[in-house]
Amino acid sequence: MGNSINRLNVLKNIAELLNEGTDLELMLQEVLQKLLTLTNLTTGWIFLIDQHGNRTLAAHENLPPALEHNNRAPMCQGGCWCVDKFNKGTLNKASNIIECQRIEIVTKQQLGSTCGITHHATVPLKVGGERFGLLNVASPNKTFFTEEELALLEATAHQIGAAIKRIQLTKKEQELALSAERNRLARDLHDSVNQLLFSMTLTARGGKEMTNDEGVKETFGYIQQLAQQALSEMRALIWQLKPNGLENGLLQAIKSYGEMIELQVQDRVSGVGHLPSNVEEVLWRVSQEALNNCKKHAGTNEILIHIEHEKNQVNVTIEDKGVGFTFSQNQNIPTLGLSNMETRVRSVGGTFSLKSEINKGTIIQISIPF
Numbered sequence: 001m002g003n004s005i006n007r008l009n010v011l012k013n014i015a016e017l018l019n020e021g022t023d024l025e026l027m028l029q030e031v032l033q034k035l036l037t038l039t040n041l042t043t044g045w046i047f048l049i050d051q052h053g054n055r056t057l058a059a060h061e062n063l064p065p066a067l068e069h070n071n072r073a074p075m076c077q078g079g080c081w082c083v084d085k086f087n088k089g090t091l092n093k094a095s096n097i098i099e100c101q102r103i104e105i106v107t108k109q110q111l112g113s114t115c116g117i118t119h120h121a122t123v124p125l126k127v128g129g130e131r132f133g134l135l136n137v138a139s140p141n142k143t144f145f146t147e148e149e150l151a152l153l154e155a156t157a158h159q160i161g162a163a164i165k166r167i168q169l170t171k172k173e174q175e176l177a178l179s180a181e182r183n184r185l186a187r188d189l190h191d192s193v194n195q196l197l198f199s200m201t202l203t204a205r206g207g208k209e210m211t212n213d214e215g216v217k218e219t220f221g222y223i224q225q226l227a228q229q230a231l232s233e234m235r236a237l238i239w240q241l242k243p244n245g246l247e248n249g250l251l252q253a254i255k256s257y258g259e260m261i262e263l264q265v266q267d268r269v270s271g272v273g274h275l276p277s278n279v280e281e282v283l284w285r286v287s288q289e290a291l292n293n294c295k296k297h298a299g300t301n302e303i304l305i306h307i308e309h310e311k312n313q314v315n316v317t318i319e320d321k322g323v324g325f326t327f328s329q330n331q332n333i334p335t336l337g338l339s340n341m342e343t344r345v346r347s348v349g350g351t352f353s354l355k356s357e358i359n360k361g362t363i364i365q366i367s368i369p370f
Contacts, residue, residue: 048132
């Protein structure tokens with residue numbers, strides 16, 4: 001990889017990329033490409049690994065055909081020495097890997113060419129006491145990495161770890177800012193539009209009582225009805241922006257929202273646990289959408305919410321016995337609202353499933369690890 005001057009040049013180029021990046025996956029891909037170019041290596045991949053050991057192939061460059069087989073299934077499935085060591089907490093610095101297990105497997109299965117790659121170096125991505133994943137690099141017929149090469153890879157991995165932490169903190173700050181903006185908007189709506197609609201309701205009722213003309217009475221009555229409807233929808237919107245009662249727990253917030261839109265919410269809770277704020281927020285928003293769908297489309301005012309707490313996971317089932325609709329698991333999610341629910345759940349690493357049949361109601365099942 002060259003002398004110390006070249007090493008500094010590599011670190012400088014990569015630092016410039018990392019300091020500019022805001023999209024994590026794009027940044028990791030660009031950094032991997034730059035690292036391979038500057039070090040004359042050919043192949044690399046980055047695994048992001050969460051605190052539960054769940055692994056994601058976040059970036060890859062020039063994988064041999066055998067590892068690209070079936071949409072990179074050999075990279076995304078199964079374990080290997082480096083991932084196992086990382087999950088056990090025993091991989092703390094850059095290391096040579098003597099014969100990559102993934103290469104061994106695809107070779108035995110004859111899944112294609114490995115382009116002469118048999119070994120790779122692996123480096124944990126970390127900063128301080130936090131660990132984020134692994135950087136792996138390789139080249140054809142390269143079976144050993146020198147101490148100098150490993151030191152450069154370790155320095156690069158530390159830079160990547162710091163950049164991942166920076167992006168995570170920036171995202172959290174943005175989420176807090178968004179929450180603050182929602183709260184401000186909710187206050188503004190309550191103090192202005194909400195009060196105007198309430199005043200309109202009172203004015204229409206007063207006008208109806210002050211006239212003897214039946215046509216005018218009917219008009220004022222219609223205005224009063226529209227104002228009351230708009231007031232009800234405005235209160236529901238304010239609830240969605242700022243969920244009063246969420247501080248008392250997810251279930252209480254859901255039940256209170258259900259009462260406000262005149263639904264009877266039956267509840268069942270299994271287990272005891274405290275949910276992370278981001279998971280609670282997702283479940284709250286998804287439950288709101290489910291209750292709204294029940295109110296508008298299900299033809300029933302009863303809905304069941306079952307929340308099951310496990311050690312590191314929460315499962316939520318939302319079920320109504322309404323009119324239902326035709327839906328097959330092979331179909332795409334049929335409406336934007338339901339699709340948004342699935343997107344929210346997947347954004348925190350959860351799974352979302354939907355079952356519905358005509359005259360048999362609708363069941364939404366959600367599982368989120370944390």
